[in-house]
Amino acid sequence: MESTAYYDFEPTVQGTDWERTLEFKTNGVADDLTDWDARATFRDKPNIGGAIIIDLTTTPNAQGSVIVISASTGLVTFRIVDVDSDAFAQDVLYWDLKMTGPPADGSKESVPIRGTLPIIRKITV
Amino acid sequence: MPTVINVYDTVASIGVNDPEASLTIYEMFIGVGPTGPTGATGPAGASGVAGKLPNSYAELSSPEGVTSATLVDIPGMSTTITLEEAVEIAVLCSFELQTQDGSSASTIGIAVNINGTDYDSYSLYLSGSNDTGIGAITHRSAELAPGTYTVKMRFQRTSGVSTPGVNHMDMLVMGLQGAQGADGTDGTVTAVTDATSDMLFGETNVWTKKTLAEGKTILGITNAPNVATDATSDMMFGVANAWAKKTLAEGKSILGVPSAASIAEVTTGTDTSKFVTPDALMNGVVHPWGGTISNPQAVYAQRAQLFIAKTASAVTVTSIFADCNDPTPTAEIAWDLKFADDMHDGVFANATIVDVLDTTNGTFSATSGFDDATIPANKYVYLQFDSAPHADIVDILVDIGYTVD
Numbered sequence: 437m438e439s440t441a442y443y444d445f446e447p448t449v450q451g452t453d454w455e456r457t458l459e460f461k462t463n464g465v466a467d468d469l470t471d472w473d474a475r476a477t478f479r480d481k482p483n484i485g486g487a488i489i490i491d492l493t494t495t496p497n498a499q500g501s502v503i504v505i506s507a508s509t510g511l512v513t514f515r516i517v518d519v520d521s522d523a524f525a526q527d528v529l530y531w532d533l534k535m536t537g538p539p540a541d542g543s544k545e546s547v548p549i550r551g552t553l554p555i556i557r558k559i560t561v
Numbered sequence: 562m563p564t565v566i567n568v569y570d571t572v573a574s575i576g577v578n579d580p581e582a583s584l585t586i587y588e589m590f591i592g593v594g595p596t597g598p599t600g601a602t603g604p605a606g607a608s609g610v611a612g613k614l615p616n617s618y619a620e621l622s623s624p625e626g627v628t629s630a631t632l633v634d635i636p637g638m639s640t641t642i643t644l645e646e647a648v649e650i651a652v653l654c655s656f657e658l659q660t661q662d663g664s665s666a667s668t669i670g671i672a673v674n675i676n677g678t679d680y681d682s683y684s685l686y687l688s689g690s691n692d693t694g695i696g697a698i699t700h701r702s703a704e705l706a707p708g709t710y711t712v713k714m715r716f717q718r719t720s721g722v723s724t725p726g727v728n729h730m731d732m733l734v735m736g737l738q739g740a741q742g743a744d745g746t747d748g749t750v751t752a753v754t755d756a757t758s759d760m761l762f763g764e765t766n767v768w769t770k771k772t773l774a775e776g777k778t779i780l781g782i783t784n785a786p787n788v789a790t791d792a793t794s795d796m797m798f799g800v801a802n803a804w805a806k807k808t809l810a811e812g813k814s815i816l817g818v819p820s821a822a823s824i825a826e827v828t829t830g831t832d833t834s835k836f837v838t839p840d841a842l843m844n845g846v847v848h849p850w851g852g853t854i855s856n857p858q859a860v861y862a863q864r865a866q867l868f869i870a871k872t873a874s875a876v877t878v879t880s881i882f883a884d885c886n887d888p889t890p891t892a893e894i895a896w897d898l899k900f901a902d903d904m905h906d907g908v909f910a911n912a913t914i915v916d917v918l919d920t921t922n923g924t925f926s927a928t929s930g931f932d933d934a935t936i937p938a939n940k941y942v943y944l945q946f947d948s949a950p951h952a953d954i955v956d957i958l959v960d961i962g963y964t965v966d
Contacts, residue, residue, distance in 0.1 A: 441566060441584035444691075459567040459575060467564065482659060482690065483624040483728055506572075528690075535865060548586050549566055552691065 440532070440547050445458055447554035451522040457513040458533070458549065466510035471538035473515055474503045474512050478553065482530040523560075529553045563587050574608040614824045615736040615828035617712070626661030627716045627725030632672055632679055635727060638714035640734055644707050648738040650675060654714055656730040660723050663783075664690040667721025673700045674713040687725050694699045701737070738907065843965050846880055850942065851960035857894070857950040868904050868943040869961070878934040880913055880962035887953045895947035898961065918944070923954070924939040935966070 448454045460467040475493050479486030492514060496502035499519040505512055512533070532550030536543055564587070567580035572588075584798060617640040625636055642650060652673050660667065672682035681700045686691075712734045720723055753921055758773035771779065788797070794809035807815065827836045850869050854860060860867060881898060897917050902910035916931040944959070 439587045441586045443568060443582055443584055444567075445568075446581065455571055456574045456581075457569045457575065459569065459580070461565045462563070481661065483661065485624050485661075496931065511572060511575070548564070549584060 440445040441549045443549055445551065445553045447556050448521065449556045450524045450558040451518050452558075453518045454516045454521055455513060457511055460510040460512065460548075466508070468507065469505050469510055469512070470507040471540065472505060472506055472507065473536040474533060475536075476503060476514060476531055476533045478529040478531045480526050480529065482552075486530065489517060489524060491517070524555045526555055530534065530557060566814065592807075613737065613740055615642055617734045619714075619732045619734075621656075621679060621727055621730035624659070624661055624717075624726055624728045626724040627669065628718050628724055630717060630719070632670065632674075632682065632715040632717045634674075634945070635714045635716050635730065638732055638816075639711060639731055640713075640732070641709055641711050642736055643691050643709045644738060645704060646738040647704055647706050648734075648736055649704055650702040650710060650712065651735045651737055652700040652702075652712055652732065653735075654730065654732040655695070656714075657693060657695050657728040658685050658725065659693040659728050660687050660690050661726035665721060665723045666692075667723040667725045668719040669697060669725035669727075670717045670719045671696065671727075672715050672744070673698055674715050675702055676710050679715060682706070684719050687721075687723075693728070715870045734786050750869050764955065765800040775804060775808045810931065840965070844931025845964060847962045847964055848876075849960060851882075851958070854944075854957045854959060855955070857946075857954055857957055858952055861946045861949045865946045866904070866943045867946075868941055869959075870942050871939050872900075872936050872942065874938045875966040876936050876963040877966055878936065878961060878963045880960075881916055881918060881925065881927045881931075882958075882960040883918050883920060883925040884958045885920060886955045886957075890921040890923055890951050892951040892953075893923070894950050894957065895919045897945045897947070898942070900936045901944045904943065915942075919947075936963075 445456060460469065473494060475491070477491045478489045480489055481487070490498075490501060492501055492503045494503050494505060497515050497520070501516045501520045503512060503514055512535075530550075530552055532547050534545060534547050536545050563585045566584045566586065567575075568584070569575050569578070569580050570581040619638050619640045621635065621637055623746060627633065629633075644650070652675075654671075654673065656671065658669055658671075666687060668684050668686045670682055670684045672679040674680070680702070681698050683696065683698060685694045685696055712732070714730060714732055754770060756772065758776075758777045760773075760777055761768045762771050762776065763769075788804070788806045790806060792808065794812075795806050796809070796812045797804045798807050798812065798815055799805075810820075811819065822832070822836055826832055830836055838912055852866065878898075883894075884895065896919065898915040899909075899912055900915060901908075901912040914932045915934060915936065916927060918925045950957075
């Protein structure tokens with residue numbers, strides 16, 4: 437059974453662009469993420485019963501928020517645009533990252549990391 | 562081999578700045594190598610044991626929170642188990658706990674419940690919204706008599722104001738008895754019968770003797786109603802899905818059979834529904850108007866109109882026949898059958914021709930094709946000569962048939 441790291445992102449401000457990149461390395465070498473898929477759901481509660489605030493996949497949503505996988509360099513980048521984060525009316529969002537391996541390896545699923553994203557309420561419109 | 566996840570604020574920071582965080586995880590399915598060689602065939606396993614222990618399993622499908630200060634059932638975490646022997650019940654339960662709502666600390670209690678009695682109640686302190694914990698409870702009951710038992714997992718909030726709860730929970734319940742064998746064959750039916758009408762019915766997988774009445778009830782066969790009768794004319798009718806006795810009069814009313822009128826009712830004639838009225842008796846009967854006109858020329862000399870009758874009620878002319886004594890008169894008779902409101906000279910208000918009766922060879926006959934055969938009530942019916950009949954004609958026979966409307 438794979439383990440899951442826990443990480444609370446630094447707070448971000450409501451209504452701003454936000455981006456974080458996760459670099460996956462094994463033995464100091466970037467993991468090959470060819471044919472991998474990724475999805476990260478942000479909810480208002482730390483379980484599946486919470487309301488979905490934003491759902492990031494490798495396909496950009498209507499505003500452009502997306503997860504980008506750089507396969508050869510082992511990078512997974514979360515990108516939330518300001519139009520989407522403008523709707524963050526919570527003090528904290530709970531998230532995890534589900535990675536799905538290549539179909540050739542059985543499309544194995546894992547959640548390598550989860551945590552929170554604290555939200556600072558905006559003042560300036 | 563562990564995998565390291567480095568967190569950067571942007572891609573551009575990689576290799577330039579230190580990561581915000583560096584986290585290590587294990588066996589993320591990344592870097593899986595090629596499949597190794599197939600291992601040697603293992604030793605043959607022991608012979609299998611037939612049957613299985615009675616067991617039951619429940620799993621929590623979605624997170625559940627609790628604010629009750631006393632133990633309450635965890636939704637979905639209830640099951641039953643049936644013991645064939647007097648043995649103990651083993652309950653194995655594991656779970657993950659987490660604050661479901663709120664950010665302050667709370668304590669959650671978890672317990673096993675067998676047939677309404679809680680056992681092994683343990684608590685876990687959750688420091689806040691991000692705190693989680695895992696736990697397990699293993700419980701073995703006292704020896705219990707054969708039967709079916711309900712096993713549940715229950716929880717409570719023992720302290721705090723946040724909502725602690727369960728993210729996931731699995732519960733395996735086993736009866737610690739020997740494996741149950743296969744079902745035996747059905748036994749022979751040995752029910753004793755004491756009546757020729759007894760019958761056997763399947764009942765919860767066994768044959769059971771039933772009396773005739775019981776069998777008819779099962780088959781939905783309803784007996785005829787056992788209602789006493791006190792007259793040979795009584796009869797049974799279905800009323801509201803049941804049989805009910807009805808008297809002759811009631812039965813005739815239901816059947817719509819009218820009662821014949823008594824002699825007294827016909828004699829008094831006060832109820833027209835009980836006898837035939839005179840008008841009805843006259844329906845269709847053809848009545849005659851007619852007679853012989855002697856010396857018609859002399860009659861005409863007095864008046865061109867020869868009145869026959871005044872109608873008491875509306876009538877319909879059905880036939881007209883006129884015949885002169887001379888079949889070859891020098892001049893035929895030209896006349897009409899008419900009716901009017903009065904018979905006064907020079908008036909004859911609303912005079913209407915029933916038919917033109919002009920003769921041919923001294924004769925006229927018609928049973929259809931009248932100008933207006935319907936004569937209302939209170940009309941004067943008369944013959945109207947158009948001109949003076951010839952002296953050849955000594956008399957004329959007139960016969961008019963009509964029916965009362």
